[in-house]
Amino acid sequence: MGDRKHRFDWSNRPHPRLFIPGPTEVRPEVLAAQAELMIGHRTDALEALFARVQAQARRLFFTEARVYVTASSGMGLQEAAIRNGVRERVICFVNGAFSQRWADVAEGCGKQTVRVAVEWGHPITPDVVVRALREHGPADAITVVHNETSTGVISPIAEIAGAVRDVAPETLVLVDAVSSLAGAPVHFDEWGLDVCLTSSQKALACPPGLALAAVSDRVLERARTVSGRGWYFDFLLLEKYLQRNTTPATPAISLLRALHVQLTHILDVEGLEARFARHRALAEMTWEWVRARGFDFFAAEGYRSPTVTAVANARGVDVDALNAFLTSRGMVISNGYGPLKGRTFRIAHMGDTTPEEMRYLLDTIDEFLAA
Ligand SMILES: Cc1ncc(COP(=O)(O)O)c(C=O)c1O
Structure with missing residues (x-):
């Protein structure tokens, strides 16, 4: 299933595109x-x-x-x-x-x-x-x-x-x-x-x-x-x-x-400083989305990771249902770890993910929330 706003179509991938905190997507x-x-x-x-x-x-x-x-x-x-x-x-x-x-x-x-x-x-x-x-x-x-x-x-x-x-x-x-x-x-x-x-x-x-x-x-x-x-x-x-x-x-x-x-x-191609800046930008995109959608952060202010966001599930979203929806679109995030399952879910923004890919994920989560 394509999406007019985005140039991606991951729905036919044999495995969902990984937005989990490892393993991360590996370039061909x-x-x-x-x-x-x-x-x-x-x-x-x-x-x-x-x-x-x-x-x-x-x-x-x-x-x-x-x-x-x-x-x-x-x-x-x-x-x-x-x-x-x-x-x-x-x-x-x-x-x-x-x-x-x-x-x-x-x-x-x-x-x-x-x-x-x-x-x-x-x-x-x-x-x-x-x-x-x-x-x-x-x-x-x-x-x-x-x-x-x-x-x-x-x-x-x-x-x-x-x-x-x-x-x-x-x-x-x-x-x-x-x-x-x-x-x-x-x-x-x-x-x-x-x-x-x-x-x-x-x-x-x-x-x-x-x-x-x-x-x-x-x-x-x-x-x-x-x-x-x-x-x-x-x-x-x-x-x-x-x-x-x-x-x-x-x-x-x-x-x-x-x-x-x-x-x-x-x-030598991306450069370390650019890579760090990209991670930071992806994190900020995610944080802005978290705030705008009425979720919260599990991590204390000032100590939020630039590579993975643990979203406090303030809206009581069914995380397994969310992931099933995402998987039908060819992508996947992580539930909370161990005792934090359901109370939090984790969106990884690490590796080679681009801002466009991140936006596609966040927009697809919005589709689930709007349904
Ligand atoms: C912070 C941290 N330490 C250690 C590990 C374990 O690493 P590995 O599975 O490569 O042994 C993980 C895995 O998620 C991790 O996130």
Whole structure:
């Protein structure tokens, strides 16, 4: 079914166009990169690809340190950050489902895990962090999620990292930027972060299956003093192989090719600053729509995510019915996460989405609301 106002017709797509907070829509050029003929992984060709991706990844994280690229989803690197960076004790700031999961990972790795809970919908702020370090410190590390995908809240990571440096300089700052990196700025070196990890299937708009983490020298020093780092995610082993532009185990070659194509687009065609500005513009379009239609925001004012909006369902819309309608038009959004199901729904504005595509989604939701 076409729509005269819009140049899109997604109703015949085999799968709906994704406006969910990951996986996000992947451009055909990026999908096609995965279909190239296979190569061996102990080859010059693989090392050349790995070196190119490494140089791009450093630009993406604004770092001169290193970026490990692993054949795993983001959770693998949450676990790696804990196993390499924490000897005994870690303070986990929990303001949503994914920060909670990080605490579960720390506990699962057998670390003393202090959970500092902040009400869902609110950010982690430097004062909360400083208070917790005074009350529960010393700690080997803190964990914090930059962009809580479950609540649509972004926390001020630069200020948090600065506060940790001031009051507990030995404490490492471990950051999950799974749903923000490539959609919002993350200046790894300037902000003084120790681990910052992301997944390929969110704002990077690649297929799922790769994770990337920028890692500071301090973490490698720490890792030398930590036992039980495991093998697959041992940063010291990854570092040894990175020096030769490769990985200890077989890398996900097809996904690396896709990532290379997409990073070339992000860095050299669109440009990082333009990409951040586009995410911001899509978020503002969505926020304006939320206000104009009598909905509300789940996230506190001033901390709303530029990549995903958790809409407080003030109109009591049947979210499953809304999504069924959208699916009939070839698009899909997300219900609220876990306990927020029905009370909220989530509209993702991350990845390569254009303002025209966003407008089409919002107009189609309006059609449902008017029916
Ligand atoms: C903030 C955040 N952290 C971690 C994860 C888990 O990432 P993955 O599924 O790539 O392991 C997600 C997934 O939605 C997320 O949004």
